[in-house]
Amino acid sequence: MTYLRAAAVGLFALAPLPALAHPHVFAEARLEVVAGADGNVAELHNVWRFDEMFSSSVILDFDKNTDLKLDEAELAELGETMRTSLADYSYFTTITMNGETVDVTKPDVLHVTLQDNQLLVIFAIKPVKPVPVKGRLTFGIYDPTMYTSIDFPTDEDLAVKGEGFGHCQHKVVRPDPDEIIEQNSATLTDAFFNDPTGTDMTKLFATRLELTC
Template sequence: MIGLFRRAAVRSALVAAVLALFGLSAAEAHPHVWVTSTSELVYAPDGSFTGVRHAWAFDDMFSTYALQGIETKEKGVYTREELAPLAQTNVESLKDFAYFTFAKVNGKKQKFGEPVDYYLSYKDSVLTLHFFLPLKTPVKSSELMVEVFDPSYFIDFSFAKDKPVSLVGAPAGCALNFQRPTDGTATAQRMSEDNFLSGDNSNYGAMFANKIAVNCP
């Protein structure tokens, strides 16, 4: 079965082909999948940052699409076990998209390992992917930046209104600052316009990144 994100990638390619055919730019495109995230930045007892635990809730239309073909014992009810094969395929597909999660420690890019502790849940017509994304090498730092976004802006990532991001096990005194892309709408719009004028559309989604900053003493 083709995973959620591979399906999205195929659709993205089709959208790009259509845009090119009709002479449209990505500036006239828009997201086709919507994700609402709740995330945790996880720390080890020694104070090192170990990774990010995500819960990504997909919009109801895409949830319905993703569940096509899955057999269940009870109609409309999907257990974690029944969704396990799809969950595995999806997290494996995430690697092709850098997990839509980008981290820097003291300005230096960090590499993530493969997702673990992953599973899918289904409730109120919404499919949610849960997983932990570990750093390949845990690191201690006074400055951490994590961004969540799709560079192509085919998938729109927004964060939950209540408790969108939290720290788990962080050292005492660490301060969390979360910035939604709408917090800098004017700046993002100006930057995106500049990018399109220059013909650089490869990282358009970065203009709509959700930014998480942590400063520790």
């Protein structure tokens, strides 16, 4: 596999070397799940703030006029590159409906800005099919390659919005990695630790929002 470094946004386009199955890029996130008037989940609103080192590398790679900043055109190009390449990873988004995984649509646009020398990415995505606000629902953001660490600083950064969630109970689950490994030792093989891209087990470690409606 090609090492994720040809360009900063290669993070979203290529897979890392198996030996590098741990985070190298860090982002703080906020996820807001929005209920629609029709009784279904309408959208997932995302805000990601990347670490300064990764943000600096992005500036170097997309600063076409070499003025050491990104203008509107350069930010738009970056957003479109990310919008295209992240599709291969479902925008790091996992949705389950009563245990069934639901994919997401491609967002219309990824809005990218720089604040305090950090890359800020804002976008909204939708489930590919109706997700009724009933039963057991889960929502999470994680990188299946484990190259990027997506962190929610507080439980309030995983939130619901809309009257449709009024009858639901929700909680934020932050799995303990040691417990996950112990509980799943029979299924977490060497293949997982060497190449997590070949498995779907990384979601066990991801912080998630669980709803019971």
